[in-house]
Structures are given as C-alpha cells and as structure tokens.
Amino acid sequence: MRRALQGLAIVGTMVLTSPAEAREAPRLAAIFADHAVLQRDRPISVWGTGAAGARLTVDLGGQTVRTTAGADGRWRALLPARGAGGPFTLKVVDADGAGDEAGDVLVGDVWLCSGQSNMELQVSRTLNGPSVIGSANDPALRLLTVAKDFDPAPQAEFRNPVSWAPAGPEAVGNFSATCYYFGHDLRRDHEVPMGLINASWGGSNIETWMSGEALERAGEGRRLSILSRLASDPVAAQADWGGQWQAWWGGQASDTPWSPADAGPWTAVPAMAPWERWGVPELAVYNGMVWFRLDIDLTAAQAGEARTLSLGNVDEADQTWINGVAVGASGSGDRLYQLPRGLLKAGSNTIVVNAYDTWEVGGLYGPAEKRALILANGESVPLDPAGWRYRAATNVGIAPPRAPWSSTSGLTTIGNAMIAPLHDYGLKGALWYQGESNTGEGLRYRDLLAGLMADWRARFGAEDLPFLIVQLANFGQPPTAPGPSGWAELRESQRRAVAADDHAGLAVAIDLGDRWDIHPAQKQELGRRLARAARHVVYGDPAPPSGPTPTSVERIGDEIVIAFADVTGELRTLSGAQIVGLELCVTGDDCRYAAATASGRTVRIPAQAGEQIGEVRFCWADSPVCNLYDAAGLPAGPFRERVGFRSPPGSD
Template identity: 55%
Template sequence: MTARACRWLLPMAMACLLACPSAAQAVEGGEAPLLHAMFQDHAVLQRDRPIHVWGRAQPGEEVRLAFAGKRARGRAGSDGRWQVQLPALKAGGPHALTVSTDSGATQTVHDVLVGDVWLCSGQSNMELPVWRSLDARAEIAGAGSDSIRLLTVPKAGSVRPQDGFAEPASWQRTTPDTLRDFSAACFYFARELQKHVDVPMGLINAAWGGSRIQAWTSGAALRMTGGYDDALDVLEQYAGDPLAAAERWGGIWSRWWQGRAGTAAGDEPWSSAPAAAAGWRNAPRELGPWEQWGVPELAAYDGMVWYRTTVKLSAQQAAQDAVLALGPIDETDMTWVNGRAVGSTYGPGAGREYPLPRGLLREGDNVIAINVLDTYRDGGIAGPASAHAVRLKDGSRIPLSAGWTYRAAPGFDWPPSAPWQSAAGLSTLHNGMIAPLGRYGLRGALWYQGESNTGNGAGYGALLQTLREDWRARFGADLPLLVVQLAGYGMPAAQTGESDWAALREAQRLAAAEDPRTGLAVAIDIGDRYDIHPPNKQELGRRLARAARHVVYGEKLPPSGPVPLAASREGEAVVVSFGDVSGGLAAYGADQPVGFELCAAAAGTCRYARAEIRGNQVLLRAPLAAPAVRVRYGWADSPVVNLFDGAGLPAGPFEIPIPPAHP
C-alpha cells in the first residue's frame, strides 16, 4: 500500500473506534430500516457532488438526515418513500449517517466514507473472482485496505424494475475473506487507480456470466432502439400471465424457426403429429451431455438439438392440474407439450418447472418436445431419465421413461431468447440488479461484456450506445463509461476471414471513439486461446485505470495505446497513421508488424499485408485482384498481433477505410 493510501487508515480506524462501538448499523424502536439497503455500514458515497439518500418511512412523516456535519430534511410521500439531498462533500471519513422521523424511529450507519464510487458490470469476465486471477494466493493473502470497499449485487432477473435487492447485500472492507470472491477486474482497477487518485474507492459489482447486453438495458430504452416491441409486449404479459405469455412467445419462436435457413416447409419438430418424429435417432437412455454420447458429429458440437419423448396418462390424470418438471438443461430450452409452448429458461445446470394449463394434457400419449441450445462446452438434458416427470396435483409423479429421440439442427442462426430469461432476456438484469441501485452517486462505470453478443457483432454498437445513454439517464448525464474490448479467444486463424468477435470489437472501438466520456481498455494481447476467461486481470485493471485517468480525471496521457487515425495511399502502398503513441511504434517478436490486412470492397477479398514501421505510421503492401478500399488489423477471434508502443500498450483491432486516390 502506498504512503498516500496509508494516510486514510489511521484517522479512519481511530474515528471508528471512537464513534462506532459496534460496526453493525443500528435501527431503533423495532422499525423496519429507514434507509435503502445501499446505505449501510462501510458504504462509500460519491464526493464533490450532491448526495442523494432515500428510503421508506411512515406515509407523511418528516425525515431528518445528519451526515458529516451536514443536515437535511424531507417528507415521506403517500407510499412511504422519501428522498433527501445532502450537499457535496470532499473525500474523507469515516462518518456516521443518521436518519430519524417524527415517530421517533432512528437508524444510524457507521464507518461511511466519501470518495469515488464505481459500478462494475458485464458478464463472466467481470464476474470472475480474485481467486481465479493470476497469483491469486498471494493477492488474497496480501489483501487489506480500509479505503477500498466492496459491494456485490445479488444475482436476480426480474420482469419488472425492483426497488430493493433480491437478497441481503452489504458493503465490506477489503480483507482476504471479502476479496476472494469479488470481481478481480473491478478490484485491480481500483487498486491501480488509487496509486494516482488518493481517495477512498467504493466498488459495486453487478455482473452475471453469460449475460447479453439487452438484459442490462431498461425496457424503455430498448423500445426506443427499435426491433424489440413484440418481445417486450410478451414480457409485460409474462408479468401477469406467464402461461399465456409462453404460448404467445411460442408463436414468435416458431415463426423464427420456419424462416430459418435450411428449415424445410412444414418442418415443425414440436408438433404432436406422428410425422414430426420421422427420422429422429434414439438418445442414450440416461441422456447427459451429447458430447459424451459417442456420436462423432456431436463430440464438439455447439448449437441446437431437438429432443422428443412421450408420457402416457389416464383420463383421470390428464384432467388434473400439472407441472412439467425437468432436470438440469445446459443451457437454454424451448419446451412444448402437445404442440403448445409451455416455457423457456436460460440456466446451465438449472432445473425447470413449467405449469401446464388445464386442458392441455390428454388421455393416452402426450408429446414433449424440447429444443436445447448450447453455446459453450457440454450441452444437453442431464440424466438420469428419472429426473424428468409430469407432477400431478394429487401428488403423483409420472416419470418421462418412454425413451428420448433427438435430431441436431446445425448452423449458427440461433433462436431468439425468451424475453423473461434472466441473463439472456430483455431488461431483466436491469430490473433486478441495476434498478435497485436507484440513483446512487457514481464516479463512473466499467463494462466488460460482449462474448454473449458475438453472434450479432454488427448490431452491438447501437446496443452499447443505448446502454450508455440509459445508464446516464439514471446515474447522471456525464457518467463516464470504461469499456473492455474483448480479449482474444480460440485458435489463431490460418488465413484471412470474417469474425463476429472482431466485428464486436470494432463496435466497441467506435462507441468509445465517438464519445469523449467513454474510454476503451484494449485486451487483445492478454487473452487465452484456450480459456474464454483469461486470468491476467491485473494488467486489465492497470489498463482500465489508465483509461480512467484520461477520460475521468483529465490526465494528459494516451488512454489505451496506439489508435488508427487514417489510411492513405502512397503509390502502390497504403499508409496507416497512428495517434496516442507513447515512445514510438514497435513490433514485438519480429522485424515487422503482423496481423494487417488489405481488402477490396467485396467480402472474402482481404489478404495479409507486408508491414513496415515508419515513425508513427505503418506502410502496407499486399497483392490484390482489385484496389484496396479497407485496412483491417487483428481481424479474427484470436488474432496474432504484435504492434505496441513504447509504453507496452498494444494497438487494438480495427477496420478503417482507404479514401480514393485523387486524380
């Protein structure tokens, strides 16, 4: 810990000993907490701007607030909600925050600091805990900072915005015990930043592995983006009538299937008609991951597989209310009974329970059809077969023991996700994990997400812009956003080609380039071709901190390494000029840079280019059948790249146009 950071510790520790005989917050009079759950012992409030504090009291009661020598008051509305604004404060603490009401109810929280607060959000690479990062044992053992506070938002998806957390959550000091499971990228960012910005740091981690950006964006913002109205209408219906919404979504899903490339006319695998089952193969009786079935075409298969089985019921059984109980499915299912959609869930390893509407079941054979989508590692319906059953109101359980058949549905045109799904839905994580934060004061937000959206890299830019404006509407119009550009993953390409991962990285680059309050942390060189979760989060934290120093704090330093400024023609060659270069360009491990491509207008025309560094420019040559109109660099899922600057920062992947030659 630096000497500057140590300056916070002794005063804070002494003040806490004097003012906080117990670290637990006090709620007197047996009342429910007056303060929202964001305001707890060990919290950090945002410095240098008005502080919004809110909670609940008896309707109409006056609420009085005291904090760091400042006082404010307000009144609860007819619904009991109240909000009070304290004046801006400089960094410091610890302080006690006390709220009281006319009725004598009082709540005090202790050890509250004032500093910079950061929201860290995204999918699994933001969620990845410190114990999975490099040198984790030493990092955890050496943890101990009273000036970095941690809050992990409980995972929750919701079809409607929530005021509070789904489960208890608490602010914590940084210790080996509290740090172990906290976001590595978020913590290493704050630790590095605090070397240059000597104030307390509050870190709010709201992340969910496998989540899509649409789940983190409010429904209102998605409607303004366009293209989501039908699904959002279904989501609204789901909040009140899940059965009807599931059936309605089944109609949307089936239209997608029937319009999918390669789907034959009349092909309806969910249909209960006998013809729909023709040509299917028998699945192993105990099911389990299809990669382990010994079927060559499924040994390394990511995509969709259809399953079918039947369950025989008596007339008395079919007349009862019932639930279809399925064991774990990896990772997303769309489930049909007798040709009617009954449910869809995202959740690797999670079981499903779908209520069946009265009248759906019938005497005799009932057909159950399940479409399973798996996008990573093992996929399928878990065994044993006895884990799946129809559960009747009378308590009886009818196993799905008739045997399963299957058919694969190859291709990368994967189905739309049901809008109520947690990590893959629309607005669900915004409602369950962002909305409960209210308008808590933030210094900025970190965003590490995109792997789950690589199937639509071209459309990601608009979604990232929408998320940014959506969060600014909630947390403040000047909210800075620091975006991690996706790291490399997968085997390097042997030849040029298209890449959804590269297209998404380009969307991230352009979104950062167009907005001065958005920074980009390039991570292409610190990926792991064998692991989608690269463990070097320390270097990522350093790069995020560097971007923050420029974008948030106004330091005059290049925020993220060399960036392309323009391409121009020079005889038969093309010259790419770079900006934000510290100490000149350098090619690591070779005499020349690699990873550059020159491309004509049509797809499939890119060719690797011979490259030569010339100051802050790179000179490119490649044989092309048509004139080059584009330059690409690092254009692959896991590209081989080696262009850096003197600060050790990589040039990130990009595609830029080459202007026509002047006559």
C-alpha cells in the same frame, strides 16, 4: 456495526416501547450499509423505506435534511455535496427517534463494474492471485458484490443481501479481479477513498442489462410486448413466444418436431444424463440443439387436474411444447411451466423439449423426481425416464432466439434486479467488460453499447457519466488466412462506440487473452490499462488513454499510409521489423495479408499498381497475432478503416 434505532421511554426501572415501535421504523436501503462509500463532490442521494407519511431526518456527519415517506412507505432525500473524507455515520430517524444507521461511511469515488464472466472472474483465479490476496490491505478501498438475480420487471430493492467490506484478504479473494486491480492501481496516485461495486453475470448478453425504454429504441418492441404479458398472463406469453420460435425454426428447417404427428426419426435416450455421456460419437463434444420427446398416457382425471409441467434442469436453454402447443421457455433454473386448461387429454399426450447448449455439457438431466406433471392437489405423474426419445438438430448451425424473460439472454432481466435497485447512487464512472455473448451480432453491438451508456446515464442521473470499455481479448486459434470474424466485428463496434462518445475510454486487451481459455488469468495488466484510461477520461491526465489509434488511412501513389494518434513516443514492432496482422481488402472479406513497416507515428503499406484497395484491416480475427506497440508498451488495437485517396507530392 449497522444497527436499528428504536424510540424508547424509561419509567422507573421498566423500559417501555414507545408508540414508534408500533409502526414501521425507517430503514436505509441495503446499499447504505456499514463501510459504504458515497460519491464526493455531488449531492448525495439516499433512500429507504418506513411508515407511510412519516416525517424523517437524514443525517451524514452532521449534515441533515428532512423528507417525508410516501404513501407506499418509500422515501428519498438529497444530502448536500461534500468532499472526500470520513468516516461518518449515516442515519435516518423519525420524529420519535426510531430509525436506522450505517457506520464507518466514507466519501470518495464510486465505480460500478459490470459485464459478463471476464468481469466476474475472481482475484483468486488470476495470475499470482494468492500473493495478491495475502497482501491486500487498504481500508479506504471498499468492495461490494451484487448477488446474481433477474426479473422481468424492475425491482426497487435488492432481494439478496449486499454488504460493503474494506479491501483485505477475506474480501478480495472472491471479488472481481478486473474491478479490484483497476481500483488498486488508481489508489496509487488518487488517495481519495474508493468504492467498487461489482454487478456482473457470466454468459449475459448486453440486452439483459438495458432498460425497456432503451431496448424499445433498439428495435426490440415485439419481444418487449411479450415480456410485459408474462406477469399478467404467463400462459399467453409463453404461447406467443412459442409462435415466434416456431417461425424462426421454419426459416431453418422444413420439419416440425414439436408436432405429435411427427413420426421421426426418434431414437431412445440412453440415459437421462448430459448427451456428451451417452456414448454417441456425434454427440461426444457436441454444442447445439437436441430434440427430446416423450409420449405419455393419462387418465381423464389426470388430464383434467394437471396444472404444471416440471422438467427440472435443462442445460442450457429450452423451448417446450405439449401436444404441439408451446408451454414454456427458459434459460436457467428448474423449469416449472403453467399449463393452459384443456391442453391435456385422456389417452396419449406428447411432450417435446428442444434443448440448446453452447458450453460444456447439455441436455435434459437431473433428479428424476423433478420431471413430472403436477396435479392441482399437489400429487404428480412422473415422466417415465425410460420413455424419452431424441434426435439431434445438427442441420441447424445458428443459435435459436431466446425467450425475453431468460436470465442471461433475455431483455432487461438482469438490469431489473441488479442495476435498477441502485437507483441514482452516485458514481464516478462505470466499467463494462462484456461482448463475448454478443459476437453473433457484432455490427449491431455499436448501437447497443451506445444505448447502454445512454441508458445508465439516465438511470443514475448523470448525463456525462464516464464509461471505461474493455475491448474483447483474443481467444481461439490464430488465423492462417484473412476471413470473417464475429469477435473482430464486435471489437470494431466497441472501438467506434467509444470514439463517438466524449465521456468514454477504451482498454485494448487484444494481447492479454489466452487462445485456450475464454477467461484469461492476466487481469492485473487489464486493471492497469483501465486505470490509465480513467486517469485520462475522468481525472484529466494528458497521457494517451490507451495505445495507438488510427486517425487516417490514405492511398498515396502505390502506398497505403496510416497515421496514428495516442502514441507514447514512437510506434515499434515486436519480434521483427515487419508489422503482423495487416490486411488490404478490395471489398468485404476479399482481403490479403500485407507487409508493412512503422516509422514515427506512421505505418506504410506497399500496394500493387492498379490494385483497388477499399479497406485496411488490422488484427482482424478472433485470436490474431499483433505486434504493433508504442513506447509505453501499449498495443495498437484491432481496426477496420476505409482507404481515402491523396495525390502524391509533385504529381500535379
């Protein structure tokens, strides 16, 4: 058990507190807890807090180093590299013997697993989960989950408790399934201790996990500048962001519903409940935007004393105005917006909320007492539930921009609270399963993913830190004709970002999804594919890291010939001789399905004489049907490749 160490002096039968107790005893950061795993074969970075200027000794299994706490009380030490082993005790003590320690610490390989809900999905929700949980028993596989948290600024420490636990039934059930199955499979032939850190959040976009520096390079300077103002001047930051939001709206529609002068049409809200439950047919299964408006009369005293607007819950994102002035925007939690002085006036005032929802129920609902104007003396003016009116923004079919401080759709917010506190904790590699929330910007995602990998390598002080990327699984109805696909665009960006990186591997999941459920339960096979990629990229296994990948696409006479690498044995098709899902494209989405056959490691597609084929696409849809595999049972993943030209033999 982790325990604090106190310097004590014994006089006769009395135990006296030493001078060390009068000041802050040194502490290990929360990540260095009982049952922790530290990365082998590299210097071990350890940090924590203590008294300013305190001289400290850090010890791991008899290896010691000395360090001094800074003026802010923070300290850091670098222990020598050591091979796999343990258990050890990790200790920090000051000159008087007061300090902190963590027991049962192992040295092995540490993996960081991150992303959105498909990384977050627990073992208990996967196929055969109860059996897997009941049989879990690996004391050398250790698990840690970082609690969800976000902040506009980087945090030095976790604000929620974290703890390590050996992989047993109690720990495994609620742990990330993808992460656990990956580690469990690796342990079959890599017997070193392993630590798995799960830091994931459903619905998060990639930008929330990146640092400000990385996003600056990605062209997010304007929104970052607004984000930086939030701490010092939240009223100005909200107003600035509101201006950007209004400019966006102006590009989609000609009305200004946030204006008090907007006369309608407005309809009485049937109930302060999700709009799907109003009994309004067009909103019964509606995902999109709905405007809410309340006109409220205030006395001169109330108007002068009002300091905060409380809306309670808005599902899932809001942009809010009072008297035509933007006062707040958020994407989670109860809305509490600080109001600028002089905004409210005696008489009629107008509150307008744009609520945007993408999943399940949406709207402005929850306990009525949470919707109020809060006065300086703590009293409140209720926002009459009978006075709200609405209109649906069915004319706008694209997502609005999100405030940069939003939890799952802002900039830097989750990384600041869930990744930054890890500092340079030693890692063997990182797993990344994310992208569903960025399918509207598939082309840009390649640069964002490359930026994330570079950013985290800098964070953790390892320029060659391996990344294992899960390519998005299939979801939705299979296509009946070629067409555009945001999911396919994003998969292509994932594929190309990995191909351009010498220290990255791709796990293809195009056959592991569920057309009805965005959270497929088949995570065991995904874990095995990630472990296979790790064996190749990280541990030097010569076996191909994934399934077949195209290396060249050439037109030779009246055939398109695709050569593949990373093939185990030969290519094969399932459920028939023809390959399903190949498309020949003239330009853009001007494509047709094409019949093709596989032989060895090559695919040949007949092309019509004179047909100008510019690209070949494979499995290009949100939820394509794909049947091209190799002898290892691994699928060829989706791709889009331009067609080169080569004269057929003897044509000269």
